[in-house]
Amino acid sequence: MSASPPYLEVAVAAPLPQTLTYAALRDGRVAKPGQRVLVPLSGRLLTGYVLALSEEKPEFRLKPIADLLDDFPVFPEKLVPFFRWVARYYHYPIGEVIRGALPGGLTSQSGRRLKITEAGLHYFQREQPQLIQDTPWLANLTANKKLSAATVRKLWRGKERRLIEQWAEQGLLTVEQIISGASIGQKTESCVLLAQEAASPETLASLKPSEAKTLALLEEMRTPAAQGIPRRELTALYRGAGKPLAALAAKGLISLVERPVYRDPFGETPPFFPRPAQLTVDQENALAQLNPAIRQKKYSAFLLHGVTGSGKTEVYLQAAETTLALGRSVLVLVPEIALATQLEAHFLSRFGETVALLHSGLARGERFDQWQRVVSGEARIVIGARSAIFAPLGDPGLIIVDEEHDGAYKQEDSLRYQGRDLALLRGSQGGATVLLGSATPSLISYQHALSGKYTLLTLPARIENRPLPQVELVDLQAVNTVSGRPPLFSPQLKQALRATLSRGEQSLVFLNRRGFAGCMLCSDCGQAVQCPHCRITLTLHKGRGELVCHYCGFATNSRTVCTNCRSLNLAPIGFGTERIEEELTGMFPKARIARLDHDTTRNRQDFLRILRAVHEREVDILVGTQMITKGHHFPHVTLVGIVWADAGLGMPDYKGGERTFQLLAQVTGRAGRGEQPGKVIVQTHQPTHYSIAAARDHDYPRFFAKEMGLRKALGYPPFSRLINLVLDGEQEEGVQSRASLLAAKGKSLLPRYRRTAILGPAPAPLARLRGRFRWQILLKGPDLEELHGLCLELEQEQSRLGAAVNLSVDVDPENML
Ligand code: ADP
Ligand code: ZN
Ligand code: ZN
Numbered sequence: 161m162s163a164s165p166p167y168l169e170v171a172v173a174a175p176l177p178q179t180l181t182y183a184a185l186r187d188g189r190v191a192k193p194g195q196r197v198l199v200p201l202s203g204r205l206l207t208g209y210v211l212a213l214s215e216e217k218p219e220f221r222l223k224p225i226a227d228l229l230d231d232f233p234v235f236p237e238k239l240v241p242f243f244r245w246v247a248r249y250y251h252y253p254i255g256e257v258i259r260g261a262l263p264g265g266l267t268s269q270s271g272r273r274l275k276i277t278e279a280g281l282h283y284f285q286r287e288q289p290q291l292i293q294d295t296p297w298l299a300n301l302t303a304n305k306k307l308s309a310a311t312v313r314k315l316w317r318g319k320e321r322r323l324i325e326q327w328a329e330q331g332l333l334t335v336e337q338i339i340s341g342a343s344i345g346q347k348t349e350s351c352v353l354l355a356q357e358a359a360s361p362e363t364l365a366s367l368k369p370s371e372a373k374t375l376a377l378l379e380e381m382r383t384p385a386a387q388g389i390p391r392r393e394l395t396a397l398y399r400g401a402g403k404p405l406a407a408l409a410a411k412g413l414i415s416l417v418e419r420p421v422y423r424d425p426f427g428e429t430p431p432f433f434p435r436p437a438q439l440t441v442d443q444e445n446a447l448a449q450l451n452p453a454i455r456q457k458k459y460s461a462f463l464l465h466g467v468t469g470s471g472k473t474e475v476y477l478q479a480a481e482t483t484l485a486l487g488r489s490v491l492v493l494v495p496e497i498a499l500a501t502q503l504e505a506h507f508l509s510r511f512g513e514t515v516a517l518l519h520s521g522l523a524r525g526e527r528f529d530q531w532q533r534v535v536s537g538e539a540r541i542v543i544g545a546r547s548a549i550f551a552p553l554g555d556p557g558l559i560i561v562d563e564e565h566d567g568a569y570k571q572e573d574s575l576r577y578q579g580r581d582l583a584l585l586r587g588s589q590g591g592a593t594v595l596l597g598s599a600t601p602s603l604i605s606y607q608h609a610l611s612g613k614y615t616l617l618t619l620p621a622r623i624e625n626r627p628l629p630q631v632e633l634v635d636l637q638a639v640n641t642v643s644g645r646p647p648l649f650s651p652q653l654k655q656a657l658r659a660t661l662s663r664g665e666q667s668l669v670f671l672n673r674r675g676f677a678g679c680m681l682c683s684d685c686g687q688a689v690q691c692p693h694c695r696i697t698l699t700l701h702k703g704r705g706e707l708v709c710h711y712c713g714f715a716t717n718s719r720t721v722c723t724n725c726r727s728l729n730l731a732p733i734g735f736g737t738e739r740i741e742e743e744l745t746g747m748f749p750k751a752r753i754a755r756l757d758h759d760t761t762r763n764r765q766d767f768l769r770i771l772r773a774v775h776e777r778e779v780d781i782l783v784g785t786q787m788i789t790k791g792h793h794f795p796h797v798t799l800v801g802i803v804w805a806d807a808g809l810g811m812p813d814y815k816g817g818e819r820t821f822q823l824l825a826q827v828t829g830r831a832g833r834g835e836q837p838g839k840v841i842v843q844t845h846q847p848t849h850y851s852i853a854a855a856r857d858h859d860y861p862r863f864f865a866k867e868m869g870l871r872k873a874l875g876y877p878p879f880s881r882l883i884n885l886v887l888d889g890e891q892e893e894g895v896q897s898r899a900s901l902l903a904a905k906g907k908s909l910l911p912r913y914r915r916t917a918i919l920g921p922a923p924a925p926l927a928r929l930r931g932r933f934r935w936q937i938l939l940k941g942p943d944l945e946e947l948h949g950l951c952l953e954l955e956q957e958q959s960r961l962g963a964a965v966n967l968s969v970d971v972d973p974e975n976m977l
Pocket of ligand 1: 436437438439440443466467468469470471472473474623793
């Protein structure tokens with residue numbers, strides 16, 4: 161037997177730039193890479209993740225780790241280089257990268273769960289009642305209460321540990337190793353079991369009325385012996401059942417047990433989608449290039465550019481089959497829960513049990529279960545939102561990024577990563593095929609496809625050669641009204657809605673802004689009511705009677721006063737989806753109208769319910785935001801109305817043109833996916849804008865050429881790279897002067913970074929957010945290594961200057977808010 165390697169490289173879950181080295185446990189228990197440990201650090205015990213083992217003796221004496229937190233690794237060793245790269249590239253502490261990558265339940269420190277056995281209960285209650293009275297934790301255990309993780313840890317370190325171990329040997333209690341708090345691990349439910357033998361007459365005569373009532377209820381609810389009656393079902397009938405239950409248990413008439421509950425994240429059985437009898441020629445071509453690449457088991461990257469409704473999903477499914485047949489696994493990223501449903505349903509229908517889901521729509525416990533299925537290898541296909549890029553799959557051979565252009569792949573706080581970029585990185589480190597799919601590829605991906613860095617696969621036509629919908633632009637400036645202001649609905653859109661209704665077909669009405677009105681405007685001073693924390697206009701939500709900040713969530717009663725002059729003369733202006741819904745109801749009182757946005761879909765169930773209603777043709781007109789644009793296949797939708805196409809063009813943002821094109825093309829793509837052809841009406845103030853005109857003509861290459869020309873002229877990505885440094889703090893002057901100091905420092909360093917420019921310091925477009933003032937400094941240049949070098953030096957300067965002002969680094973920023 162060889163000696164275990166005595167030194168461990170540990171990433172501590174704390175804001176430390178480096179990893180730390182510890183000695184192994186003295187008792188001989190070995191930690192492996194990927195395992196969680198407890199480590200001492202400046203007088204505290206913290207969670208750490210073992211990255212590597214080494215036998216090389218360091219120069220100085222090292223402290224040993226304090227404990228192992230789990231019996232097995234929580235991520236595969238193969239992910240270690242990935243985590244290292246992510247930490248370095250995004251300038252983020254590696255321990256926090258890993259902590260963020262693990263599901264919620266895994267981040268708490270915990271280790272063991274104590275449970276009293278049936279035998280223990282009898283033993284302590286009958287033979288050692290004094291011991292129970294003198295020992296609070298034992299009293300809790302015998303009353304079937306859970307001990308907190310902290311209590312168990314304390315007992316385990318104290319003199320009680322020997323006693324506990326002794327009792328465990330005698331079978332009086334059990335010690336379970338768990339990797340998280342009891343509420344996060346396998347979820348359990350308290351149940352009541354009735355005693356097998358009938359109680360003696362003396363015992364029955366000794367019962368208090370409440371106890372007798374409880375027992376009678378339990379007798380009525382009796383279940384087969386082993387199953388138990390859920391405690392919550394009993395207390396639903398009799399709220400005071402808690403105390404009598406404990407008394408009945410003490411008298412041996414019943415026992416209380418914990419039973420595991422299975423959590424089903426899929427919610428309902430998905431529909432069955434048959435495998436198509438025949439692939440289209442373009443699908444065949446795509447797979448003829450993908451399959452050999454997958455079988456090579458080397459890194460390769462593909463961009464699947466397929467118009468909406470061209471059958472990209474079937475290509476994903478068959479590429480996944482090829483990968484599974486090689487014994488490798490598949491990772492599928494989708495923009496967010498909205499999109500997940502269609503794709504998810506197809507994967508579940510084709511692959512069933514082997515699919516795991518990881519996304520933010522899951523409850524913590526569900527997420528934890530899914531994670532466990534992946535770690536254990538039971539699930540070999542993972543579908544998830546951007547954070548699923550960290551899924552603990554051992555050997556993904558195919559990584560799919562659906563709708564790769566979608567902004568939801570960029571995380572905008574803490575670790576500001578781009579999930580699509582990380583998919584390419586993980587693929588290249590792990591020898592996988594990476595498949596990016598979109599009807600409207602991001603500029604950067606299309607450029608890589610043209611330059612040969614990725615292989616371009618195209619699906620230029622819709623399935624069964626259904627035509628792409630005909631798009632009509634309506635110039636809002638040219639629509640005459642009495643008030644002189646353009647109406648929400650042009651005569652063209654109204655007429656088209658009426659015609660669609662009369663044919664019994666469905667319409668989608670799209671506006672990328674929720675709420676009722678844009679804002680409340682003061683008739684006296686002309687200012688809009690603003691969020692007191694963010695300097696952003698509040699949005700009116702009429703149903704809730706509230707003005708809401710869409711940045712920080714601040715909400716106030718809509719009958720408020722002007723934040724500027726305290727006048728009461730406020731009037732709603734602008735419009736949101738809620739207002740659109742109301743106007744439509746007024747115009748078409750008989751139509752069945754539904755709305756899909758963040759306000760109507762607080763959870764996944766709501767979301768699925770609305771989608772199902774549309775599918776089952778219980779809805780005539782669906783009003784919605786972004787949410788309706790993503791990947792849904794509604795065969796009976798023949799009209800799409802876009803209320804105001806220009807919403808994204810006025811933003812202080814170099815990507816406005818790209819976003820607008822993508823959005824219009826995606827919404828447009830919802831029409832005419834079934835038997836009947838589709839029609840789209842786009843209302844706009846800028847009918848000649850290249851993004852809008854190219855979307856009308858379904859002309860991606862024309863849009864691409866125009867947008868690339870503009871980016872080149874302005875020196876924006878992909879012709880340069882950016883790192884944005886955002887400073888925030890409570891004092892405005894403090895933040896501003898820190899920004900000036902750092903920018904000056906940066907400029908003094910520029911002779912060593914000759915190809916880099918520093919823009920700013922300037923107030924961030926969101927100059928105040930959640931009560932904090934914000935300034936930014938933008939590093940820009942063609943040489944990414946230079947940008948990283950300069951950024952590191954500025955971070956050092958920042959830590960020298962102190963933490964009164966906070967610095968966050970955004971590498972490859974997409975929204976410079
Ligand atoms: P996309 O993701 O490219 O917008 P989908 O994958 O949703 O398109 O495909 C559109 C529809 O065509 C779906 O209902 C799908 O089941 C169907 N489909 C895909 N491939 C084929 C095929 N080869 N033959 C018949 N129907 C197909
Ligand atoms: Zn005012
Ligand atoms: Zn706010």
